[in-house]
Every structure is written in C-alpha cells, then in structure tokens.
Amino acid sequence: MTELTVRAWGTTGFAQPLEPVTITRRELRDDDVRIRIEFVGICHSDIHTMRGDWGERSYPLVPGHEIVGIVEETGPAVTAYREGDRVGVGCFVNSCGTCDACLQGEISYCDEGxxxxxxxxxxxxxxxxxxxxxxxxxxxxxxxxxxxxxxxAAAPLLCAGITTYSPLNHWGAGPGKRVGIIGMGGLGHVGVKIAAAMGAEVTVFSHSAAKREDALNFGAVRHVSTADGLPEDLRRHFDIILNTVSVDLDTAAYLGLLRFDGALVQLGLPAEPLQAPARMFTQQRRSLSGSLVGGIRETQEMLDFCAAHGVTAEIELIPAELINEAYDRTIASDVRYRFVIDAASF
Ligand SMILES: [Zn+2]
Ligand SMILES: [Zn+2]
Incomplete structure (x- = not known):
C-alpha cells in the first residue's frame, strides 16, 4: 500500500475556474476506508469556497462534500465496512473526539472545529x-x-439532507407540527421532502411563484410567494421555521409567524446581523437559533429515514466538463434542484 494518485477537478489558484488536477490520497491507516467515488453533489458552499467568497485557501484545492461511492479497500482495524459496500462521506472527515460535542456525536460543533x-x-x-x-x-x-x-440522487443528502434533517429532528418536527421552509433551492427542497415525510404540515416561502407546483409535489400544503409579503393568516402559525437562504430577510417578521414555543432556525449565513425586537422573543416564548450540518450517527439515521420514505434530492447529473457552467447556473438558481457530477468523468 502506498499513496494513491487520482484524477480530480479543482482550482490551482484563488478564484480560478475549475480544471482537471491530480492529487494524492494518503496510504491507508489502520482505521481508513478507501472509496472509489461514483457521484458527488455540487453544494453552494463549494461555489463560495472556489470562487473566493470565503477568502484564500491553499491550492490546488478540490471541493466536494456530498460523496457516494464504493469501498475499494479497508485498513486492518476497519470493522463496519468491507470491499464492495456503497458508502457516503459528508462535510467532515475528522474531529477532536474528546470535547463535549464530539462525545455526544455532534461533531459539527466540535470545540476545535x-x-x-x-x-x-x-x-x-x-x-x-x-x-x-x-x-x-x-x-x-x-x-x-x-x-x-x-x-x-442520494449524494446531496450527505450535506443538504443532514443540514435540514438535523434541525427538524432536534426541534421535533412530526405529526401535528407546522413547519415553514424559507427558500426552496438545493437545501430547501430536500427540507420540504424530509419535513413532509416526518408527518409535519409544510409551508414553503419562496421569492417567486415559479416553484409552487414543485413545492406541492414535494409534500408542502402551501406555497407562499414572499414577493407579495407574508400572509396575515400565518401569524403565530408555525412550530419550526428553517431559513435556508443567505439573503438578508426581515427576521422579526418571520419570528411573528411562530406560535408558542416556536423556533426560527438559521441555516444560511446572510451578510448582515440578524435583528429583532426583544418582545418578539418574550411573546410566545419564541426562539431564534441556528444549526450546522449534523453528526455522523444522525447522518446515518437520516439516510435510513430517507430510504424508508423514498426521499432523495431532485438532481441534474453532469460530467466534470460542465462544472463551471453548473456553478454559474446554481448561482442563477437555474437548477432543479442540485447538480451531481458523475465521477466516471473525472
Ligand atoms: Zn454543503
Ligand atoms: Zn471535538
């Protein structure tokens, strides 16, 4: 066993287009699994990272954290997987393992990051x-x-799926609960499907009416076009609202849609601080919170849940040659709803 050289697509410098590059994968450690990748999703955070929105990195850099593939080889201490198993890898590949969050399996919140x-x-x-x-x-x-x-179609579940499943699970989405999903892009459309599969009543908030039919097909009971403002009859309506978008919204107005003990959960990262008058929280004991991805155990639970309920992402499968175009189209919201790259094309 030695280091393995593999073909990939990445950038060789700050904010450059993606191109074919060659990288090496480490020699298998005792507890390592080597995976031949079949499919990888294009997440919005790949685009932010590669286009330099989040600062300079080391290069060459190869993105991708919605990975599905087949186990090719395992280290001697590996017990859970064997050659030929179909597996996934999401947003994280290690954590400290000793902080409170890690000990609870909540690696997203690891003290050391x-x-x-x-x-x-x-x-x-x-x-x-x-x-x-x-x-x-x-x-x-x-x-x-x-x-x-x-x-x-399962690849996007490794990031979009767990990022929506985890807060829905944490804040108790299920029968009798009303869930609002702000934004129906890559993240939001999976959130709608998962919340509906959990048995919750789901409403989608979207800036245009274009996705109304899709929202209802994904399991929502209502689609609100926010260009017309927020409807009066939804005041004090929701138990959980997930905000999947990164644009600056009227936080106070959405808090007003929460009923007793309701939570507005931030998943996207808008540029401006979130603001709302204190009475929006004291009234109805509302809370404003956030959530980041989810743990590995919970990711497995999410995948098993999605398999049991027939939930996957809506995808457009593309070859590597179209990655840069797919980035442009994702930014323009011209994708229904997630691009996935066929790894055979690397
Ligand atoms: Zn992601
Ligand atoms: Zn930790």
Missing part, C-alpha cells in the same frame, strides 16, 4: 474533496448508503 472534507487540515495534510476518483476517510466518518436509495 471539525475537519472539513476539503480545504482544511487533518494534521498537516490538506484535505481534498470529492470531485475526484477516490478518497480515503476514517471509518468513523463514513456512512452506509441504504440499498433502496438511488446513489446519484
């Missing part, structure tokens, strides 16, 4: 993501893709 799947450091190794032929990951950061899920 979890190691991102790309663009972070695992020891002194720069991590490289899933726009590549293969990846080497610690067994404990790998999840199993259940047999019933289409592997390409």
């Amino acid at each position: 979890p190691t991102p799947t790309y663009g972070g450091y695992d020891g002194d190794e720069l991590t490289q993501g899933g726009y590549s032929q293969a990846i080497v990951v610690r067994e404990s950061f790998v999840v199993r893709i259940p047999g019933g899920l289409d592997p390409a």
Whole structure:
C-alpha cells in the first residue's frame, strides 16, 4: 500500500475556474476506508469556497462534500465496512473526539472545529474533496448508503439532507407540527421532502411563484410567494421555521409567524446581523437559533429515514466538463434542484 494518485477537478489558484488536477490520497491507516467515488453533489458552499467568497485557501484545492461511492479497500482495524459496500462521506472527515460535542456525536460543533472534507487540515495534510476518483476517510466518518436509495440522487443528502434533517429532528418536527421552509433551492427542497415525510404540515416561502407546483409535489400544503409579503393568516402559525437562504430577510417578521414555543432556525449565513425586537422573543416564548450540518450517527439515521420514505434530492447529473457552467447556473438558481457530477468523468 502506498499513496494513491487520482484524477480530480479543482482550482490551482484563488478564484480560478475549475480544471482537471491530480492529487494524492494518503496510504491507508489502520482505521481508513478507501472509496472509489461514483457521484458527488455540487453544494453552494463549494461555489463560495472556489470562487473566493470565503477568502484564500491553499491550492490546488478540490471541493466536494456530498460523496457516494464504493469501498475499494479497508485498513486492518476497519470493522463496519468491507470491499464492495456503497458508502457516503459528508462535510467532515475528522474531529477532536474528546470535547463535549464530539462525545455526544455532534461533531459539527466540535470545540476545535471539525475537519472539513476539503480545504482544511487533518494534521498537516490538506484535505481534498470529492470531485475526484477516490478518497480515503476514517471509518468513523463514513456512512452506509441504504440499498433502496438511488446513489446519484442520494449524494446531496450527505450535506443538504443532514443540514435540514438535523434541525427538524432536534426541534421535533412530526405529526401535528407546522413547519415553514424559507427558500426552496438545493437545501430547501430536500427540507420540504424530509419535513413532509416526518408527518409535519409544510409551508414553503419562496421569492417567486415559479416553484409552487414543485413545492406541492414535494409534500408542502402551501406555497407562499414572499414577493407579495407574508400572509396575515400565518401569524403565530408555525412550530419550526428553517431559513435556508443567505439573503438578508426581515427576521422579526418571520419570528411573528411562530406560535408558542416556536423556533426560527438559521441555516444560511446572510451578510448582515440578524435583528429583532426583544418582545418578539418574550411573546410566545419564541426562539431564534441556528444549526450546522449534523453528526455522523444522525447522518446515518437520516439516510435510513430517507430510504424508508423514498426521499432523495431532485438532481441534474453532469460530467466534470460542465462544472463551471453548473456553478454559474446554481448561482442563477437555474437548477432543479442540485447538480451531481458523475465521477466516471473525472
Ligand atoms: Zn454543503
Ligand atoms: Zn471535538
């Protein structure tokens, strides 16, 4: 066993277009799994990172944290997976393992910051993501893709799926609960499907009416076009509202849509601070919170839930040659609803 050289797509400098690059994957450690990648989703955060919105990184850099593939080889201490298993890797590939969050399996909230799947450091190794032929990951950061899920359409569940499932789960979405989802892009459309599958009554808030029919098909009971303002009859209506968009919204107005003990949960990262008068919280004991991805155990739970309920992302499968175009189209909201790259094209 030695380091493995693999073909990938990434950038060789700050805010450059993506192009074919070659990277190496580490020699298998005892608890490592090497995965031949089949499919990888294009997440909005890949675009922010690669186009330089979040600052300069080390290059070459290969993005991708919605990874599905087949186990090719395992280290001697690996027990959960064997050659031929279909598995997934999401946003993180390591964490400290000893802080309170890690001990609870909530690696997203690791005190030292979890190691991102790309663009972070695992020891002194720069991590490289899933726009590549293969990846080497610690067994404990790998999840199993259940047999019933289409592997390409399951890829976005590794980020978009868990990022919406985790807060829905934490704040108790289920029968008798009313859930609002702000924004129906890559994240939001999966959130609608998951919340509906949990048995909640789902309303979508979207800036235009164009996605109304899709929203209802995904399981929502109502679609609100926010260009017309927020409807009066939805005041004090919701138990949970997930905000999946990163534009600056009227936080106070959305808080007003929460009923007793309701929570507005921020998933996107708008530029401006969130603001609302204190009475919006004291009234109805409302809360404003946020959520980041989710843990590995919960990711597995989410995948099993999605398999049981037939939930996957709506995808457009593309070859690597179209990545830069797909980035432009994603920024223009011209995708229904997530691009997934066929890794055979790397
Ligand atoms: Zn993501
Ligand atoms: Zn930790």
